[in-house]
Amino acid sequence: MGNLIYLFAAYTIIWLAALLYSFSIGSRQKSLEREIETLKAVLAERTS
Amino acid sequence: MKSYLDKVLAIVGKDVASELRTREVLSSMFVFAVLVIVIFNFAFELKVDNTEAVAPGVLWVAIAFAGMLGLNRSFITEKDRGCMEGLLLCPVDRSTIYLGKMLGNLLFMTTMEVIVLPVFAAFFNLSVLSPRLLLIVVLGTIGFAAVGTLFSAVAVHTRTREVMLPILLLPVAVPVLVAAVKATEDAIARIPPPTEGPWLGVLVAFDIIFTTVAFLTFEYVFQE
């Protein structure tokens, strides 16, 4: 039953990989959204 | 058709002529290959009894690494000397440039191999004059040069240039290296054709497939 630690390690890695990647994309998306809003405001200002 | 061939040969001729003047690429390839063989001797503590097991691998590592020196030259020095624009301005199909460069690289690599093989034979005390072994070397070199020429053209557009070539080429060339080493092993051990592995077939298939793919995709490397 000592082998279960390997099972645990493998599943942990899969979950961590999927979750961390999701979060990483999510946070990059949020910061890009902020940038888009800022840029849109600047553009609106310039064209008016 | 004939003029297509003429253009290809013209590119080969240009590279050969330029190399004949300085001979720097051929000599550095040759010296590098010999160095690799010597270093492996120290790395693996080669004794008389295990040389046959290690020899094929050492040969192909030497060919691969020395080959990449030559492959890098095919486009990087062109770009540095400003010849690239001239080549691209020629009213030729981009594929002629690919074939010309690939054949040039093939020529340089096989010339280097012709000089390295006897050295290799001497160091490992093996006979290399069998036509079978020479065929394997040529087939392997064709495969390596086919993809290598394409990737060398790709690498020249990057910030890191010559560093990118091994990173791109070596993983893709794994089948060539595996098949060439195994086939060389069979040839050295004189395993008769019926019982040998499928390695020659792999080499031929790789050569045909990748020369075709490289030929078709080369034009996109230089498009604006």
Added chain:
Amino acid sequence: MTVVRWLVPLAMVAALFMAFVFAPTEATMGDVQRIFYFHVPSAWVAFMAFAVVFVASIQWLRTRSQRWDALAVSAAEIGVLFATVALVTGSIWAKPTWGTWWDWDPRLTSTLILWLIYVSYMMLRSVIENPSKRASLSAVVGIVGFVDVPIVFMSIRWWRTIHPVVITGNSMNLDPSMLLTLMVCLAAFTLLFVHLLGMRLALEQQREEVNLLREAILYEE
């Protein structure tokens, strides 16, 4: 896409249930064998991702539409992620099963080469600044890389079986319930892949929007 987003956690829970509760314990390897149910789908998803890179690369070269390049880079990144997972889980499985972290087993070795090819793809992208050059050059590499995949698998398989040095048998008799478990996990991972791909693609499109906005602002000056 929202449908996928809600299906993914359901599918993953189903997969977990199948892998841990439904599937029987394997006779020779014990419970460690259950890694198989997530290791194999990871490798499969990596392969699917690289197939997407192949198609997207061809389509970029044909249409020059930025969307195809966005798809290529997104699929490649996720493919490398899943290939890494496949390699690491395969290695974790190898240790208790064969006693060694790595043993050049044909499938793992081929997956390693696959991983190297697509890591080199990502590295290539990182050293080219011009966006359209970057797209074209990586498309060429994406095409060559994928064409190479079957040849790599076959030559490494032959390398291991024709000249055996140490053959570690990996045959597993698949119980029907094990097969079902594997199928469920495969489906769950495919859904996860589609979901992550969608997210990554949206990110890429956001970047493109930022670029376009920046260009528009410069134009106004």
